[in-house]
Amino acid sequence: MAQRLFDLKKENMDRTRLFQQIQKKKSFLCVGLDTDIEKIPQHLLQADDPVFEFNKAIVEATCQLAVAYKPNLAFYEAMGPRGWESLAKTVAHIRTTDPGIFLIADAKRGDIGNTSAMYAKTFFVTYNFDAVTLSPYMGLDTVAPFLSFTGKWAVVLALTSNKSATDFQYFTDGKSKKKLFENVLEKGQSWGTPDQIMFVVGATKAEAFKGIREIAPDNFLLVPGIGAQGGSLEEVAHFGMNGHCGLLVNSSRGIIYASAGTDFATRAADSAESLRKEMEVHLRQKGLL
Amino acid sequence: MAQRLFDLKKENMDRTRLFQQIQKKKSFLCVGLDTDIEKIPQHLLQADDPVFEFNKAIVEATCQLAVAYKPNLAFYEAMGPRGWESLAKTVAHIRTTDPGIFLIADAKRGDIGNTSAMYAKTFFVTYNFDAVTLSPYMGLDTVAPFLSFTGKWAVVLALTSNKSATDFQYFTDGKSKKKLFENVLEKGQSWGTPDQIMFVVGATKAEAFKGIREIAPDNFLLVPGIGAQGGSLEEVAHFGMNGHCGLLVNSSRGIIYASAGTDFATRAADSAESLRKEMEVHLRQKGLL
Numbered sequence: 001m002a003q004r005l006f007d008l009k010k011e012n013m014d015r016t017r018l019f020q021q022i023q024k025k026k027s028f029l030c031v032g033l034d035t036d037i038e039k040i041p042q043h044l045l046q047a048d049d050p051v052f053e054f055n056k057a058i059v060e061a062t063c064q065l066a067v068a069y070k071p072n073l074a075f076y077e078a079m080g081p082r083g084w085e086s087l088a089k090t091v092a093h094i095r096t097t098d099p100g101i102f103l104i105a106d107a108k109r110g111d112i113g114n115t116s117a118m119y120a121k122t123f124f125v126t127y128n129f130d131a132v133t134l135s136p137y138m139g140l141d142t143v144a145p146f147l148s149f150t151g152k153w154a155v156v157l158a159l160t161s162n163k164s165a166t167d168f169q170y171f172t173d174g175k176s177k178k179k180l181f182e183n184v185l186e187k188g189q190s191w192g193t194p195d196q197i198m199f200v201v202g203a204t205k206a207e208a209f210k211g212i213r214e215i216a217p218d219n220f221l222l223v224p225g226i227g228a229q230g231g232s233l234e235e236v237a238h239f240g241m242n243g244h245c246g247l248l249v250n251s252s253r254g255i256i257y258a259s260a261g262t263d264f265a266t267r268a269a270d271s272a273e274s275l276r277k278e279m280e281v282h283l284r285q286k287g288l289l
Numbered sequence: 290m291a292q293r294l295f296d297l298k299k300e301n302m303d304r305t306r307l308f309q310q311i312q313k314k315k316s317f318l319c320v321g322l323d324t325d326i327e328k329i330p331q332h333l334l335q336a337d338d339p340v341f342e343f344n345k346a347i348v349e350a351t352c353q354l355a356v357a358y359k360p361n362l363a364f365y366e367a368m369g370p371r372g373w374e375s376l377a378k379t380v381a382h383i384r385t386t387d388p389g390i391f392l393i394a395d396a397k398r399g400d401i402g403n404t405s406a407m408y409a410k411t412f413f414v415t416y417n418f419d420a421v422t423l424s425p426y427m428g429l430d431t432v433a434p435f436l437s438f439t440g441k442w443a444v445v446l447a448l449t450s451n452k453s454a455t456d457f458q459y460f461t462d463g464k465s466k467k468k469l470f471e472n473v474l475e476k477g478q479s480w481g482t483p484d485q486i487m488f489v490v491g492a493t494k495a496e497a498f499k500g501i502r503e504i505a506p507d508n509f510l511l512v513p514g515i516g517a518q519g520g521s522l523e524e525v526a527h528f529g530m531n532g533h534c535g536l537l538v539n540s541s542r543g544i545i546y547a548s549a550g551t552d553f554a555t556r557a558a559d560s561a562e563s564l565r566k567e568m569e570v571h572l573r574q575k576g577l578l
Contacts, residue, residue, distance in 0.1 A: 034403075034404070072407075074407035074408045075404075075407055077411045077415075078410050078411040078415055079415070080373060080377065080415050081370040081371070081373040088369065088370070108398065108399050108400050108424070109363075109397065110397050110424045110446075111363060111397050112451040112453075113451065114325075115323070115363045115364075116363070118325075118361075118364055118366075118367045119363045119366070126368070126369050127369075135399045135424040135426045135427075136426065137399075137424045137446055137449075138424075138446070138449050138451055138453065138456075139451070139457055140453040142453075157427070160401070160426075162401040162427055162428070162430040163428075164401075164428030164429040164430040165428060167427075167428025167429055167476060168425060168469065168476075169428075171460060172463050173462070173463065174461045174466065177463065180457060183457065183460065187456060
């Protein structure tokens with residue numbers, strides 16, 4: 001049933017390959033494709049598929065500066081079936097442009113059993129992503145079906161960048177004295193290898209990265225929240241980087257909406273390059289280049 | 290951007306109207322449309338849109354017996370863009386067949402800010418659902434955008450029916466001695482009125498319903514897990530029913546896959562009627578009919 005929408009050969013991206021890409025590009029930048037048809041430059045609206053045209057231009061302008069792209073599913077779903085067409089075309093275009101790119105579906109799915117297996121098929125087979133963001137609320141049953149795909153990743157929410165992350169993620173277990181997000185980091189590691197499991201940790205919680213690295217030294221962390229949300233790349237790199245970098249730092253609006261004019265792609269590249277440059281400094285300081 | 294895919298006038302379903310439907314149909318049944326093209330009867334596969342044809346037949350056979358339908362988004366997404374077409378047609382058909390039906394998108398979304406707002410638009414505007422299931426892991430920021438739509442519902446995961454629900458949901462806070470799911474029930478009530486917030490509580494956790502009703506006496510509970518997963522309708526009704534019923538009990542596979550032959554729709558109706566009958570007994574026992 002989960003028919004592949006396109007067929008492109010690509011290698012599985014394990015930690016080693018991901019780190020190779022990071023070294024090659026001197027960047028651990030992930031570009032978030034939160035593409036909103038109401039925010040893209042006016043002149044694109046005449047195209048057959050403005051969302052795809054926008055993504056295509058952004059990808060072409062930034063793919064030497066980024067190791068990963070992260071389409072935010074909400075923006076595609078809201079457009080109805082044609083949004084999913086734009087998504088599929090975007091993924092195919094990224095695969096053709098640079099087969100070394102790591103592709104994350106920011107879907108934050110969280111279901112169980114055959115439903116979760118169906119989500120895994122959707123993103124890994126139908127849409128050919130490398131990784132999917134998942135909510136841990138329902139436990140291992142959510143994540144397990146994603147781990148049965150060789151070379152694919154589950155990116156589990158741990159400590160998120162938003163204000164109400166404190167509603168439940170800091171809940172402290174009476175027995176273990178550990179917070180919920182710490183427990184997610186611990187249990188999450190028992191679910192799969194660091195070549196399968198990544199965690200989401202918000203950049204706005206930079207003070208927590210030290211403790212998080214004590215719990216999860218080897219896993220990659222997907223880090224949203226720099227730029228618009230106020231997190232500091234320097235602090236994230238300082239506290240979060242490990243021996244194979246171990247970080248994918250995401251920027252969405254700061255890059256893709258750097259300009260609303262016809263120069264949007266070059267301005268996106270400028271913005272991405274400015275982050276990449278800073279990343280290169282941090283990689284050198286850590287002796288990883 | 291979030292363009293309505295179809296335009297059908299319908300009334301907002303608050304608790305009062307939902308209870309009126311329950312009394313009218315003598316049923317608090319929700320039929321889960323987990324429609325898997327690999328499981329539907331062979332003879333439908335020649336249709337242009339087999340998933341829609343299947344749903345259409347199921348809805349026509351069961352809509353007098355059920356007050357709600359709950360398409361499981363994973364099954365539609367896995368088919369690519371055409372899965373979303375089938376979903377849109379299904380929703381439109383249900384709205385035309387019976388405008389009193391309560392429609393839940395079982396999407397278990399859980400994001401924040403403008404992303405969460407986009408999901409809300411997707412399901413409430415583009416696809417015209419009454420309610421969406423949501424994961425509480427990221428807190429109020431996930432739920433708030435859904436509550437800004439008049440007459441629409443957020444259905445928040447509290448205690449789920451799966452085995453690994455115990456991974457985190459039973460986590461006990463050192464200070465309050467409350468479990469995580471109890472905290473979700475408490476906090477969730479502060480986010481909106483019982484005409485906006487429903488909670489998911491698995492039928493396999495029937496022993497917990499008494500305590501849950503002490504914490505959340507007024508909210509509707511969406512209850513999966515009877516049938517295939519082993520939960521008992523009798524126990525759920527005994528411990529979970531409140532003065533306006535307050536329960537939507539879901540059955541998916543037990544109804545829609547009651548037969549794999551050409552009689553699938555009548556067999557689905559039989560299966561739904563058998564549950565509805567039992568529900569009528571419980572409603573009478575509680576003095577609600």
